[in-house]
Amino acid sequence: MKTADFYYDLPEELIAQDPLAERSSSRLMVLDRESGEIQHKIFKEIIDELNPEDCLVINDTKVIPARLHGAKEDTGAHIEVLLLKRKSDSVWETLVRPGKKARPGTRISFGDGLLVGEVIDVVEEGNRLIRFEYDGIFEEVLDKLGEMPLPPYITHKLQDKNRYQTVYAKHEGSAAAPTAGLHFTKELLDAIQAKGIRIARVTLHVGLGTFRPVKVEDVTNHHMHSEFYMIGREAADIINDTKKKGGRVVSVGTTSTRTLESVADAQGFVRETSGWTEIFIYPGYQFKCIDALITNFHLPESTLLMLVSALAGKEKVMHAYEEAVRERYRFFSFGDAMFIR
Incomplete structure (x- = not known):
């Protein structure tokens, strides 16, 4: 077939x-x-x-509002992170763009440091494991910073x-x-x-x-x-x-x-x-x-x-x-x- x-x-x-x-x-x-x-x-x-x-x-x-926009702490380069699967309280499997800028050890700041992520591993199909640092409850932080992960064929902004x-x-x-x-x-x-x-x-x-x-x-x-x-x-x-x-x-x-x-x-x-x-x-x-x-x-x-x-x-x-x-x-x-x- x-x-x-x-x-x-x-x-x-x-x-x-x-x-x-x-x-x-x-x-x-x-x-x-x-x-x-x-x-x-x-x-x-x-x-x-x-x-x-x-x-x-x-x-x-x-x-969940799984799409996050952040910046590399060392260069300020824009990084987009999509949360895919929660592995533990603070570690997520993610899809990162551009992936070549997210090697293990890379630190990414979201919302002027309200949320910080560190790439700790590269796994199947190039996905990244990221450990997040934050104060308070992760879901509340994500609600402030994240966007709905609309499919790529939808180009209009969701009101x-x-x-x-x-x-x-x-x-x-x-x-x-x-x-x-x-x-x-x-x-x-x-x-x-x-x-x-x-x-x-x-x-x-x-x-x-x-x-x-x-x-x-x-x-x-x-x-x-x-x-x-x-x-x-x-x-x-x-x-x-x-x-x-x-x-x-x-x-x-x-x-x-x-x-x-x-x-x-x-x-x-x-x-x-x-x-x-x-x-x-x-x-x-x-x-x-x-x-x-x-x-x-x-x-x-x-x-x-x-x-x-x-x-x-x-x-x-x-x-x-x-x-x-x-x-x-x-x-x-x-x-x-x-x-x-």
Whole structure:
């Protein structure tokens, strides 16, 4: 299976640069994975696609303001640091630009010394381990100095940083938002619950590995970076009870999907647990837990597009993407949504 099989042509003007004023007013493409039938709706109509015996699984991770701008203490040269993974209280794995200026021993000042970092090691793919020095609570310092780590294809400045968070974000730790969840409002979630659909919260802290381009020609040679997940007792009980009663497990986003599929047994049941996952889902994968998926429109040749193709079939998905381009859907993080049923 070739990476090039997942390429499609996307006009640049269809890449959404700003979130819509109303989260749930995004467009929604509904794709039937058996027949390939496509319907065009508005996202708030997702409630009509859900049945009382279903459960909705959401990822309640919270994006941290992970992008920092600083200066080398010795030369004053500008350094940009993106926090990727916390290794201990004061040590983070980071992506540093320009990396050649950040050798071990380099000290970087942020916010006129409010935060100081020292590069202590170079690890996989040139990422840097940085030990930070600060007074008080790291999260409070980061909130003052950090910026939301918007993807590189978004060039507009985000006016309200909460629009790159889901309304149910709770556990801090992501370097990117689980963007399928950005379409939900509190009112829509309340209406979904009022219809009898239960909501299960899981957590997967999204790392940039999810979005890294696939650089190998053969898909099966691609290696995913590990990401931390948690499933609590209540969520596991809701999901398992739904399966026992014949309802559908409807996953909100590829991150919720990867969490459930990492944990599920052969019958699709999950348990209370936490850990790290490197699961890579591409066509040929047999899904164990999820029955339907709410997701955004993903980058060409990306692991996310491969996951969606594994669920609905590559031909059906690529056809749906062609139609989305024709119908002028908005793509990527702030774009429109797809429901695969």
